[in-house]
Amino acid sequence: MQKSLLAFLVASSFAVAANAGPHSGHSTTGSAGATARTTAPGTHESEGGRSGGKDEHHEAGKGGHHEGGEHGAHGAIAAALAANPTLVADRAALVAAEAALKADQAAGKDTAADLAAIQAARKQLHADREALEAKLEADPKVLADRALLKDDMAKIETLEAKLSADKAAGSADAIAADKAALEAARAQRTTDRAKLEADVIAVLTA
Numbered sequence: 275m276q277k278s279l280l281a282f283l284v285a286s287s288f289a290v291a292a293n294a295g296p297h298s299g300h301s302t303t304g305s306a307g308a309t310a311r312t313t314a315p316g317t318h319e320s321e322g323g324r325s326g327g328k329d330e331h332h333e334a335g336k337g338g339h340h341e342g343g344e345h346g347a348h349g350a351i352a353a354a355l356a357a358n359p360t361l362v363a364d365r366a367a368l369v370a371a372e373a374a375l376k377a378d379q380a381a382g383k384d385t386a387a388d389l390a391a392i393q394a395a396r397k398q399l400h401a402d403r404e405a406l407e408a409k410l411e412a413d414p415k416v417l418a419d420r421a422l423l424k425d426d427m428a429k430i431e432t433l434e435a436k437l438s439a440d441k442a443a444g445s446a447d448a449i450a451a452d453k454a455a456l457e458a459a460r461a462q463r464t465t466d467r468a469k470l471e472a473d474v475i476a477v478l479t480a
Contacts, residue, residue, distance in 0.1 A: 351471065354478040360402045368395040410477050419470035426463040433459055 355361065375388035410416060437452035 351474060351478065354475040358406065358478055360406070361399065364395065364399040364402050368392065368399060371395045406478065410474065413473065413477050415473040416470065416477065419466060419473055422466045423463065423470060426459065426466055430456065430459045430463065 371388060371391040371394075375385055375392060378385050378388050433452060433456045437449065437456060440448040440452055
């Protein structure tokens with residue numbers, strides 16, 4: 275089953291945002307969930323994600339307008355994740371713990387407490403990221419937006435099938451009407467996708 279638009283945007287953005295902000299030379303990957311998550315809420319539904327949707331390929335062939343808009347939304351969501359106050363604080367705590375470890379190593383001091391602090395900071399970052407994803411998954415506005423997008427895609431698929439049938443039948447009037455209906459349906463999908471993106475960003479920046 276295709277990834278949803280929400281899954282595509284958020285999964286990629288979590289990977290970007292996980293590395294945002296200052297970092298010391300000490301790696302924060304590994305152990306307790308410090309690495310970026312590669313999954314996201316919403317992967318169980320299809321809303322015309324980038325992979326595999328025939329309508330998406332059709333639109334890409336019309337000049338790439340859709341692609342540019344989606345990349346822009348991806349960047350906006352990545353920025354929202356990077357600026358999330360809780361995750362910013364978690365990353366700062368992790369950086370501070372790593373700096374303390376380096377200082378104590380340079381001074382020849384015992385580093386057990388520093389290592390424990392780093393582990394705790396990683397666990398907190400992981401837990402807060404999980405909580406943010408759960409919040410996004412349960413947000414009523416996001417859920418409503420996803421439902422609208424699902425309806426949009428079903429309507430577009432139906433109209434595409436009708437257009438194909440009318441082309442096979444050689445009905446010029448019907449073909450013109452089908453194309454107009456498809457254009458309107460795609461415009462509605464664009465509107466609904468923008469609403470979804472805005473509501474996702476609102477959750478991430480709250």
